[in-house]
Amino acid sequence: xxxxxxxxxxxxxxxxxxxxxxxxxxxxxxxxxxxxxxxxxxxxxxxxxxxxxxxxxxxxxxxxxxxxxxxxxxxxxxxxxxxxxxxxxxxxxxxxxxxxxx
Amino acid sequence: xxxxxxxxxxxxxxxxxxxxxxxxxxxxxxxxxxxxxxxxxxxxxxxxxxxxxxxxxxxxxxxxxxxxxxxxxxxxxxxxxxxxxxxxxxxxxxxxxxxxxxxxxxxxxxxxxxxxxxxxxxxxxxxxxxxxxxxxxxxxxxxxxxxxxxxxxxxxxxxxxxxxxxxxxxxxxxxxxxxxxxxxxxxxxxxxxxxxxxxxxxxxxxxxxxxxxxxxxxxxxxxxxxxxxxxxxxxxxxxxxxxxxxxxxxxxxxxxxxxxxxxxxxxxxxxxxxxxxxxxxxxxxxxxxxxxxxxxxxxxxxxxxxxxxxxxxxxxxxxxxxxxxxxxxxxxxxxxxxxxxxxxxxxxxxxxxxxxxxxxxxxxxxxxxxxxxxxxxxxxxxxxxxxxxxxxxxxxxxxxxxxxxxxxxxxxxxxxxxxxxxxxxxxxxxxxxxxxxxxxxxxxxxxxxxxxxxxxxxxxxxxxxxxxxx
Numbered sequence: 066x067x068x069x070x071x072x073x074x075x076x077x078x079x080x081x082x083x084x085x086x087x088x089x090x091x092x093x094x095x096x097x098x099x100x101x102x103x104x105x106x107x108x109x110x111x112x113x114x115x116x117x118x119x120x121x122x123x124x125x126x127x128x129x130x131x132x133x134x135x136x137x138x139x140x141x142x143x144x145x146x147x148x149x150x151x152x153x154x155x156x157x158x159x160x161x162x163x164x165x166x167x
Numbered sequence: 168x169x170x171x172x173x174x175x176x177x178x179x180x181x182x183x184x185x186x187x188x189x190x191x192x193x194x195x196x197x198x199x200x201x202x203x204x205x206x207x208x209x210x211x212x213x214x215x216x217x218x219x220x221x222x223x224x225x226x227x228x229x230x231x232x233x234x235x236x237x238x239x240x241x242x243x244x245x246x247x248x249x250x251x252x253x254x255x256x257x258x259x260x261x262x263x264x265x266x267x268x269x270x271x272x273x274x275x276x277x278x279x280x281x282x283x284x285x286x287x288x289x290x291x292x293x294x295x296x297x298x299x300x301x302x303x304x305x306x307x308x309x310x311x312x313x314x315x316x317x318x319x320x321x322x323x324x325x326x327x328x329x330x331x332x333x334x335x336x337x338x339x340x341x342x343x344x345x346x347x348x349x350x351x352x353x354x355x356x357x358x359x360x361x362x363x364x365x366x367x368x369x370x371x372x373x374x375x376x377x378x379x380x381x382x383x384x385x386x387x388x389x390x391x392x393x394x395x396x397x398x399x400x401x402x403x404x405x406x407x408x409x410x411x412x413x414x415x416x417x418x419x420x421x422x423x424x425x426x427x428x429x430x431x432x433x434x435x436x437x438x439x440x441x442x443x444x445x446x447x448x449x450x451x452x453x454x455x456x457x458x459x460x461x462x463x464x465x466x467x468x469x470x471x472x473x474x475x476x477x478x479x480x481x482x483x484x485x486x487x488x489x490x491x492x493x494x495x496x497x498x499x500x501x502x503x504x505x506x507x508x509x510x511x512x513x514x515x516x517x518x519x520x521x522x523x524x525x526x527x528x529x530x531x532x533x534x535x536x537x538x539x540x541x542x543x544x545x546x547x548x549x550x551x552x553x554x555x556x557x558x559x560x561x562x563x564x565x566x567x568x569x570x571x572x573x574x575x576x577x578x579x580x581x582x583x584x585x586x587x588x589x590x591x592x593x594x595x596x597x598x599x600x601x602x603x604x605x606x607x608x609x610x611x612x613x614x615x616x617x618x619x620x621x622x623x624x625x626x627x628x629x630x631x632x633x634x635x636x637x
Contacts, residue, residue, distance in 0.1 A: 079510070086483060086513040087490075088506055089499055098507065104568050105475070105511055112472040112527050115534060122529035123536060125374045125404070126360045126585030128610070132403045142401070148267040152494030163492050 074102045168637075169194045170240075170330040174387045175414075177333065178235040181225075188222035188238030188282070195240045195284060199331050205636060206307045206316070208326040210245045211253050211286040221282045235390050235414075237280030242327075242335040244320045245286040246293065246369045247378075249273050252283075256369045257301040258291040259500040260489050270367020271399045272336055272378050279394045284332055288322030291502055292486065293340050293371035295319050296574050297564050298347070300504040305561060308350060309634035310600055314558040317347030323381050324351040328634055334382040334391050338368060340375045341474050342553070342578025345590035348381060349553035349603025352592045352632060354620065355381040356388045357578075359611050360585035361406035363392075364399030372481035373404075375474075375582035384630055385591060385620030389413035392613060408611050416614040417621040422456040424615070426606075427546030429464040432577060437555045444594030445552055445604045448623075452550075455622050462545050466538040469531055470580035471572055476515050476528035477583060483512030504565070532583045539584050539607075548619065549607040552577045553590050557600045581607055589616040592629040601629075 079095045079102065090098070146159055155162035169177070169191050180186035196215050203209055218240065225238035232238065248254045248266035255261040269277075276283070290300040298306040298321025306321040308314040309328045316325040320337030324347030327335055337344040339357040348355030356379045363378040370376060380391035396410045428449075433442055449459055486509055491497030501509070515524035542549060555576055564571055581588045588607040595601060608616045624630050 074514075078514075082510050082514050082517070085517060086506075086509050087487070087498060088501070088509060090506070094503070094506075098510065101507060101568050102511060102514070105507075105572065106514070108569060108572065109472040109475050109524070109528075112469065112476060112531055113523065115466075115469055115527070115531050117527060117530035117534070120530045120533050122526060123532040123583075124529060126536075126583070127404045127406070128585070129361075129404075129407070134400060134403075144267055149493075151267060152264060154491065161493055 192222040208322040232280035234279035240332045242285045248367045259302040271364040290319035293319045317350035319343040337381045340371045348590040350558040352601035357588045359587045364402040366401040370485040372478040425458040425546040440596045444602045473531040474579035479512035553603045
């Protein structure tokens with residue numbers, strides 16, 4: 066199946082992707098997104114036209130490799146526990162409170 | 168207006184005590200009071216008393232502050248964290264977020280004695296080219312209030328056009344400094360990837376994002392760049408290349424340098440008045456001593472696909488951290504446009520599609536690098552349009568996902584390759600809307616771009632024009 070054909074996103078796919086992305090969408094939004102995402106993906110699918118045989122991927126353009134620093138703690142860079150917690154909606158004895166997953 | 172002057176002029180007056188920073192900051196706040204309600208450029212205005220306190224400190228301790236930026240009011244796009252000062256990235260997710268630390272660019276400007284007076288409106292998370300995708304109401308183009316200011320650094324650009332400050336720090340991932348600069352008759356510089364530290368910059372696409380200066384002129388940008396550029400141990404991707412004296416190099420000789428014109432970019436899809444205005448500047452560049460050559464860059468037409476596939480994949484990953492558990496509100500508060508971008512990125516990275524989309528785009532990125540390398544064997548700098556159209560009316564650009572994407576066509580290829588580019592004003596359309604051109608350089612060629620921009624601005628007056636509402 067050509068990429069262009071696969072690029073047509075149906076509502077089932079939108080529902081699956083929204084789950085992967087941890088987004089909450091209303092049924093109306095899922096309906097709206099399907100054709101919109103399809104339009105964009107159909108356009109970017111032209112990436113397939115490029116001849117990339119033997120072409121390596123470029124992941125970053127620092128044109129540097131292996132940037133290291135000494136394995137030493139710089140306390141001026143650290144947030145205190147209080148600072149780290151100060152923006153949380155719910156904390157308990159120095160912990161972030163989150164919904165139970167079990 | 169005091170803020171009509173260049174940073175160098177203002178700095179000289181301050182140093183000679185013919186002007187005080189207090190007067191400068193006071194003028195800024197007066198203009199802001201009058202003008203901001205009409206353009207909505209600010210998300211957070213720094214309390215005037217705080218700014219004046221800083222101004223008095225600089226005035227009283229002149230000797231301590233040697234930087235030309237000392238005592239000068241500036242703005243930050245609201246994508247830079249500032250300790251104890253609300254930072255939102257224009258998203259409801261961070262509506263009340265008070266950061267516990269500050270961005271390196273902020274630290275460097277504080278050290279220079281510059282005075283922050285505002286956190287500016289933008290497209291949320293950088294997602295947009297019109298500052299309409301914001302949870303803080305759109306920013307209006309000061310040249311015509313029914314039209315967009317551009318984006319995603321629309322707030323800083325509109326504010327500078329109205330002389331609300333002397334300079335701003337924007338952020339450019341796919342044109343976000345250059346697009347609004349061109350649509351508001353101001354100057355903006357997208358730097359080489361890594362030239363300026365991204366520490367404290369709220370990430371959109373981490374391998375594309377750049378931190379850059381926006382101001383009235385290339386000369387002003389040069390002064391700002393000198394203060395903010397340079398390696399940062401807090402940003403492992405920051406460049407180790409030494410920082411030249413950009414201001415001193417503005418007057419370097421341009422004789423023998425060549426500007427390449429990729430003719431494929433000047434065909435279909437580019438509005439006629441914009442094309443005419445830009446190509447008219449060839450004579451000006453020639454008079455400065457530059458040679459011109461025409462060339463072709465056919466692979467650039469895949470730039471949008473490369474940019475959107477990699478950019479949205481990276482943003483889907485970066486925005487995964489906003490869970491509302493440690494800070495901010497939860498993911499319900501993302502705008503529709505942001506959710507669309509996260510979804511496309513997630514899809515492109517998902518099992519079964521990763522190779523065809525994301526990996527293929529990374530290979531396409533290598534091909535773009537080669538395309539530019541090839542072009543630069545014929546020239547030193549490339550002359551390109553910035554925007555294919557004039558600033559649209561509100562709602563026009565975002566009505567259709569494809570129109571929205573295509574508007575970025577000229578500014579998305581530089582970021583995947585890491586190249587710098589300077590946008591400067593070069594004319595107006597028949598209905599008085601600003602037009603900008605961009606000069607794209609090789610890695611770390613900011614000094615050449617700024618020199619060409621500066622010398623161009625010495626013999627043209629587009630950049631001196633101001634919107635009628637002032």
